[in-house]
Amino acid sequence: MVSIRDGQDLEFSEFERISGTSLNMLYRNLASNSFKIADKRLVAYEKNEPVGYLLLKNMELGDSSIGLLMWGAVMPEFRRKHIGSELVENALAYFKANGIREVYSATTKDNIPSIKMFKRNNFEIISFNEILSKHGLTAIKLYINAFLFPNKFILRKLI
Numbered sequence: 001m002v003s004i005r006d007g008q009d010l011e012f013s014e015f016e017r018i019s020g021t022s023l024n025m026l027y028r029n030l031a032s033n034s035f036k037i038a039d040k041r042l043v044a045y046e047k048n049e050p051v052g053y054l055l056l057k058n059m060e061l062g063d064s065s066i067g068l069l070m071w072g073a074v075m076p077e078f079r080r081k082h083i084g085s086e087l088v089e090n091a092l093a094y095f096k097a098n099g100i101r102e103v104y105s106a107t108t109k110d111n112i113p114s115i116k117m118f119k120r121n122n123f124e125i126i127s128f129n130e131i132l133s134k135h136g137l138t139a140i141k142l143y144i145n146a147f148l149f150p151n152k153f154i155l156r157k158l159i
């Protein structure tokens with residue numbers, strides 16, 4: 001039985017152990033940096049073993065507060081059990097409780113499991129131009145924090 005908990009006490013080595021099973025070297029390094037700056041870490045535990053995580057950040061874009069799902073991973077043997085979706089649901093509840101109504105994430109265009117998971121949780125793919133027209137040039141902050149490389153889709157959910 002998996003439980004999702006606040007992961008502020010998660011050991012960095014445990015975090016890296018999960019990343020090591022799930023992310024390539026570039027993304028693993030970026031995720032490790034984000035570990036330190038995340039406003040909240042959610043962790044999925046199976047029998048007290050951490051098996052997945054999601055890093056969250058609160059951001060101000062102009063007058064709007066938005067939520068960012070920075071990095072997430074579930075260890076291979078625990079996938080397709082809705083652990084990723086439960087992490088996302090918990091993140092949305094956290095952002096909503098903090099008055100945030102707009103949540104973003106990004107994933108590479110060839111990451112079918114990730115795209116499908118977000119779509120199943122009612123995220124939509126949007127263009128950076130849409131974010132620019134809504135938030136103006138402050139959208140650049142999102143561009144930087146979400147590492148919006150050209151090979152990525154931006155995903156958004158209004159909550």
Ligand SMILES: CC(C)(COP(=O)(O)OP(=O)(O)OC[C@H]1O[C@@H](n2cnc3c(N)ncnc32)[C@H](O)[C@@H]1OP(=O)(O)O)[C@@H](O)C(=O)NCCC(=O)NCCS
Binds near residue numbers: 072075079114118
């Ligand atoms: C993306 C990831 C976090 C999804 O975690 P998960 O716990 O397996 O996802 P869920 O079980 O909640 O999946 C939800 C839905 O997404 C879809 N989905 C997930 N993985 C899929 C796959 N491999 N193939 C097809 N559809 C998939 C399914 O529709 C699934 O619902 P269903 O099982 O009822 O059909 C996991 O695959 C992972 O850690 N990948 C490597 C790291 C990564 O890419 N992270 C995200 C980018 S930062």
